[in-house]
Amino acid sequence: MKRRAILAFTLDHPGVLNKISMLIRKKMYNVDTLTVCRARIPGVSRMTITLRESDQARVDQVVRQLEKFTEVISVKELDTDHSYWREVAIIKLEIDASVLETFQGRYNFEILEQKSDDIHILQVAGSTRRIDAFLDEVGQEHIVEIARTGVTAMEK
Amino acid sequence: MNGKQLLLKALKERKVRFLFGYTGGAIMPVFDEMERMGAFEFVMARHEQGAAFMAQGLSRASLSTPTPQIGVCLTTSGPGAMNLVTGVADAHMDSVPMLAITGQVATGVIATDAFQESDVVGVMMPICKQTYMPLAAEDVEKTVHEACYVATTGRGGPVIIDLPKDIQNQQAGEDYRFDAKKFRPHLPGYFYTPTPEREPIRQAIELINKSERPLIFCGHGVINSNAGDLLQRFIEKTNIPVASTFHGLSAIPADHPQHLGMMGMHGTVEANRAIMEADLLIALGMRFDDRVTGKLDEYARNAAVIHVEIDASEIDKNVRTTVAINADVYRTLHVLLGDPMLTCIPRRRWWDKLNSFREVMKEDLREEIEVGIGNDNKLLMKGIIHRLSEVTRGRDLIIPDVGQHQMMCARFYNYQTNNSWFGSGGAGTMGCSLPMAIGVKLARPKERVWSISGDGGFQMNFQELGTIMEKQIDVKIIILNNGYLGMVRQWQTFFFDGCFAGTPMQSPDFGLISQAYGIPYRKVELLEDVVPALEEAIACKGAMVLEFICDPAEVILPMIPAGGGFGDMIIRHPHAPKKDQSKQGEAA
Numbered sequence: 001m002k003r004r005a006i007l008a009f010t011l012d013h014p015g016v017l018n019k020i021s022m023l024i025r026k027k028m029y030n031v032d033t034l035t036v037c038r039a040r041i042p043g044v045s046r047m048t049i050t051l052r053e054s055d056q057a058r059v060d061q062v063v064r065q066l067e068k069f070t071e072v073i074s075v076k077e078l079d080t081d082h083s084y085w086r087e088v089a090i091i092k093l094e095i096d097a098s099v100l101e102t103f104q105g106r107y108n109f110e111i112l113e114q115k116s117d118d119i120h121i122l123q124v125a126g127s128t129r130r131i132d133a134f135l136d137e138v139g140q141e142h143i144v145e146i147a148r149t150g151v152t153a154m155e156k
Numbered sequence: 157m158n159g160k161q162l163l164l165k166a167l168k169e170r171k172v173r174f175l176f177g178y179t180g181g182a183i184m185p186v187f188d189e190m191e192r193m194g195a196f197e198f199v200m201a202r203h204e205q206g207a208a209f210m211a212q213g214l215s216r217a218s219l220s221t222p223t224p225q226i227g228v229c230l231t232t233s234g235p236g237a238m239n240l241v242t243g244v245a246d247a248h249m250d251s252v253p254m255l256a257i258t259g260q261v262a263t264g265v266i267a268t269d270a271f272q273e274s275d276v277v278g279v280m281m282p283i284c285k286q287t288y289m290p291l292a293a294e295d296v297e298k299t300v301h302e303a304c305y306v307a308t309t310g311r312g313g314p315v316i317i318d319l320p321k322d323i324q325n326q327q328a329g330e331d332y333r334f335d336a337k338k339f340r341p342h343l344p345g346y347f348y349t350p351t352p353e354r355e356p357i358r359q360a361i362e363l364i365n366k367s368e369r370p371l372i373f374c375g376h377g378v379i380n381s382n383a384g385d386l387l388q389r390f391i392e393k394t395n396i397p398v399a400s401t402f403h404g405l406s407a408i409p410a411d412h413p414q415h416l417g418m419m420g421m422h423g424t425v426e427a428n429r430a431i432m433e434a435d436l437l438i439a440l441g442m443r444f445d446d447r448v449t450g451k452l453d454e455y456a457r458n459a460a461v462i463h464v465e466i467d468a469s470e471i472d473k474n475v476r477t478t479v480a481i482n483a484d485v486y487r488t489l490h491v492l493l494g495d496p497m498l499t500c501i502p503r504r505r506w507w508d509k510l511n512s513f514r515e516v517m518k519e520d521l522r523e524e525i526e527v528g529i530g531n532d533n534k535l536l537m538k539g540i541i542h543r544l545s546e547v548t549r550g551r552d553l554i555i556p557d558v559g560q561h562q563m564m565c566a567r568f569y570n571y572q573t574n575n576s577w578f579g580s581g582g583a584g585t586m587g588c589s590l591p592m593a594i595g596v597k598l599a600r601p602k603e604r605v606w607s608i609s610g611d612g613g614f615q616m617n618f619q620e621l622g623t624i625m626e627k628q629i630d631v632k633i634i635i636l637n638n639g640y641l642g643m644v645r646q647w648q649t650f651f652f653d654g655c656f657a658g659t660p661m662q663s664p665d666f667g668l669i670s671q672a673y674g675i676p677y678r679k680v681e682l683l684e685d686v687v688p689a690l691e692e693a694i695a696c697k698g699a700m701v702l703e704f705i706c707d708p709a710e711v712i713l714p715m716i717p718a719g720g721g722f723g724d725m726i727i728r729h730p731h732a733p734k735k736d737q738s739k740q741g742e743a744a
Contacts, residue, residue: 070343
């Protein structure tokens with residue numbers, strides 16, 4: 001199943017998120033990630049939804065039906081090659097500081113706090129794949145807790 | 157002014173005359189103000205669902221008059237609002253503009269499970285075009301105007317205003333000003349494009365000119381944009397045959413020589429065969445519903461598709477289009493007709509073929525209608541509808557319920573009046589007919605209105621006889637009583653081995669019921685009494701109930717089984733029912 005990102009600009013009104021998520025449920029998708037933030041224009045929200053679908057026609061349908069909502073100002077599918085998809089993860093790790101240092105050059109992370117010799121809270125930003133790779137390399141056994149924002153995206 | 161006054165002022169400015177509804181705790185302030193103002197005609201339904209269908213009837217019937225009105229219903233919170241749900245969902249499916257105003261508990265207790273509280277906005281959101289909950293008296297007037305604008309523009313639909321009780325009573329600030337004439341709703345995300353673009357029009361004309369076997373689809377959009385006359389000119393100018401969707405019926409006269417009748421599951425042989433053979437479909441204001449297309453992979457495989465549709469999200473939804481015209485049907489036809497590139501080709505071979513399709517069932521149907529009776533000498537619905545059509549010369553307004561009789565009305569009434577057919581299509585809501593007929597009659601008081609139901613559907617909303625009695629509404633009511641839920645029985649006959657599960661139905665004495673409401677009644681069992689009874693109803697001043705005792709074994713053919721393709725069309729009764737478990741039902 002191909003991963004899709006849909007970018008929508010909507011009015012910043014109560015119920016809009018509800019309406020959008022309800023449509024996606026009605027179309028029988030499980031939302032992979034959904035991020036909402038304020039757009040540059042006051043009163044407008046920016047929403048990035050990712051879901052999995054191989055059939056292009058079905059994705060176009062979702063886009064068209066989202067477009068139909070009076071609160072949705074514009075919406076489009078972002079294609080992977082022509083847009084940046086990024087997320088942020090906050091990770092609590094139980095790991096030796098020396099081991100952590102070995103990742104430093106290769107992954108873009110910031111240590112937010114070192115709670116003890118081996119408990120670190122750090123922040124990693126990057127593509128979903130990059131964060132997954134970091135987590136794999138660190139090893140699941142070292143991860144105490146993890147919080148990820150989900151994807152936000154922008155066209156090139 | 158306070159919230160309730162601003163609400164009613166805005167409705168008045170929107171030229172609302174009728175309010176359909178039912179009072180209750182959370183809407184009492186509005187009702188109180190309405191009574192004092194005396195500016196509206198209040199029609200009390202006996203159940204909120206009835207109010208929703210009355211509002212639909214008014215909206216739909218009035219749109220072809222010089223004074224289109226939006227149907228407005230007014231109910232209380234909680235159960236009052238929840239009882240609207242089916243009617244609202246129905247209006248949404250059938251693109252009917254409508255405004256539902258529901259009282260809500262006071263803002264201070266919202267979301268505390270207060271008495272008669274329900275999350276109306278949450279419930280209605282997926283089944284209506286837009287929802288509002290004004291949270292200040294100053295927002296009320298603007299909300300009503302915006303709601304009416306959204307409901308009636310583009311593809312129409314129901315809009316909900318959920319108005320908390322404290323806002324109804326709240327005073328607007330002293331410096332509050334609102335000018336309805338200057339008001340333009342701020343809806344940056346709401347688009348509709350009535351005027352077609354040049355390029356797709358050019359492509360469409362090219363396709364039309366070179367097609368050998370074109371076919372026009374007359375959808376609900378033709379009725380909604382009042383384009384019946386234009387469509388008739390268009391087909392006559394181009395010599396292209398036309399088939400109607402369920403909601404497209406009555407846009408052009410049913411017996412127009414180029415009209416092939418209704419398409420789809422219970423459509424005519426000629427319409428459905430034409431779709432199979434066509435090389436070009438010109439779909440006007442329709443959405444390729446599954447009851448129209450059957451199995452999508454087999455649908456119109458040889459045809460290019462020109463799709464004219466005001467709702468962009470319908471284009472390419474079910475059927476791939478060759479040329480998409482995202483515009484209003486009326487304007488598109490207007491532009492097409494004015495284009496000198498459009499040619500008229502005799503297409504004799506195509507017409508010969510179509511005429512041969514017309515012969516396939518003609519004799520069978522003619523014979524059935526003429527004989528008019530089936531098993532045990534019981535009446536055939538098609539015969540009754542055909543006779544009604546003759547007696548009224550096809551000019552009356554027909555409001556069917558949902559089921560077998562609905563398809564009979566669609567097929568065997570010879571519609572002559574533009575916008576004279578009002579049924580529940582997409583949602584298929586049984587019980588819609590009686591209340592919808594009330595709305596239709598109020599919108600077009602000078603025309604004769606027939607509410608036609610089966611015994612099943614009639615009993616779903618026959619409490620609205622109370623409204624007919626109270627308001628002395630002249631609706632002629634026909635009950636086609638066959639003691640069964642006829643359409644389901646037909647499916648059981650064809651696909652479930654004649655096992656009649658949950659379809660036999662014992663009905664009350666409809667005569668006594670009519671009498672209880674003070675409405676004249678006649679029961680008809682013999683063929684020779686059919687026409688006199690219809691004439692009696694016509695002569696009767698005010699409402700009258702006619703009950704016809706019909707043959708439960710009658711079927712509506714042709715039929716395309718659900719999920720089947722046009723090649724699976726059933727033209728002749730495949731087998732008589734193998735077993736009949738319910739003699740009791742037939743005796744009723």
